[in-house]
Amino acid sequence: MNSEDHVARNREEWDGWAADYVATGERNWAQDQPSWGVWDVPESELPLLPSELEGRDAIELGCGTAYVSAWLARRGARPVGIDNSEAQLATARRLQGEHGIDFPLIHGNAEQVPFPDASFDIAISEYGASIWCDPYRWIPEAGRLLRPGGELVFLVNSVLAMLCSPDTEEAPVEERLHRPQFDLHRIEWPDDDSVEFHIPHGEMIALLRRCGFEVEELLEVRPPADSTTRYPWITLEWARQWPCEEVWRARKRS
Numbered sequence: 001m002n003s004e005d006h007v008a009r010n011r012e013e014w015d016g017w018a019a020d021y022v023a024t025g026e027r028n029w030a031q032d033q034p035s036w037g038v039w040d041v042p043e044s045e046l047p048l049l050p051s052e053l054e055g056r057d058a059i060e061l062g063c064g065t066a067y068v069s070a071w072l073a074r075r076g077a078r079p080v081g082i083d084n085s086e087a088q089l090a091t092a093r094r095l096q097g098e099h100g101i102d103f104p105l106i107h108g109n110a111e112q113v114p115f116p117d118a119s120f121d122i123a124i125s126e127y128g129a130s131i132w133c134d135p136y137r138w139i140p141e142a143g144r145l146l147r148p149g150g151e152l153v154f155l156v157n158s159v160l161a162m163l164c165s166p167d168t169e170e171a172p173v174e175e176r177l178h179r180p181q182f183d184l185h186r187i188e189w190p191d192d193d194s195v196e197f198h199i200p201h202g203e204m205i206a207l208l209r210r211c212g213f214e215v216e217e218l219l220e221v222r223p224p225a226d227s228t229t230r231y232p233w234i235t236l237e238w239a240r241q242w243p244c245e246e247v248w249r250a251r252k253r254s
């Protein structure tokens with residue numbers, strides 16, 4: 001496999017997985033208050049949305065069923081969603097119609113977004129481009145798309161969870177290291193044909209800075225004590241002791 005193949009491989013996988021994401025999409029579109037990540041931590045406990053949204057141009061990179069864009073639109077922002085999977089976008093379009101909220105949805109690769117430089121004030125990704133695109137491609141692209149002072153917010157699996165993850169997506173992370181941190185970048189699971197990307201914190205900070213960002217915050221997600229999740233890769237016992245997810249906030253330098 002070559003290093004360019006991840007977009008086509010992930011498109012095929014996500015077209016196949018889209019049916020499994022319909023129920024979550026429907027639930028999140030119907031929710032007025034955002035909740036985030038595998039534990040559905042409410043926005044009041046894990047604030048991801050930028051404080052000012054009214055009239056701001058936003059792009060959701062790897063929007064899936066586009067419920068994050070819907071939350072942005074309801075708060076006065078002007079979102080655009082881009083996603084690599086036409087099947088995921090079909091759910092998003094149906095839910096737009098059912099909820100009477102309309103915004104552009106583009107079928108494409110978040111590493112090469114068909115908008116001019118400095119088109120947006122906000123770029124956001126919850127497990128979208130943030131794990132399915134190569135950070136050395138999508139973060140420079142986010143830097144190009146954002147205006148000076150613009151905000152980049154993204155949620156991903158934590159680096160620690162990736163290091164402690166056995167070589168399968170289906171088994172939960174363990175209390176031991178399974179892979180080296182040095183050279184952590186592209187991960188291919190044996191269960192399917194998808195490709196994920198995760199890089200160590202030092203590399204992420206250096207990359208963000210090279211792309212014109214100042215890092216403002218790294219939030220390490222701690223689920224509430226009674227949390228549940230549908231995802232098999234994590235247990236509450238593990239996630240109550242170590243961060244299994246993290247949120248990065250960075251601002252484009254003026």
Ligand SMILES: C[S@@+](CC[C@H](N)C(=O)[O-])C[C@H]1O[C@@H](n2cnc3c(N)ncnc32)[C@H](O)[C@@H]1O
Binds near residue numbers: 065083085126128129
């Ligand atoms: C887990 S969903 C993210 C959406 C939503 N926040 C969620 O958590 O369900 C991941 C999405 O990333 C999309 N994706 C994967 N590779 C992409 C790429 N190169 N460009 C744009 N979207 C991509 C997939 O098609 C999928 O819809």
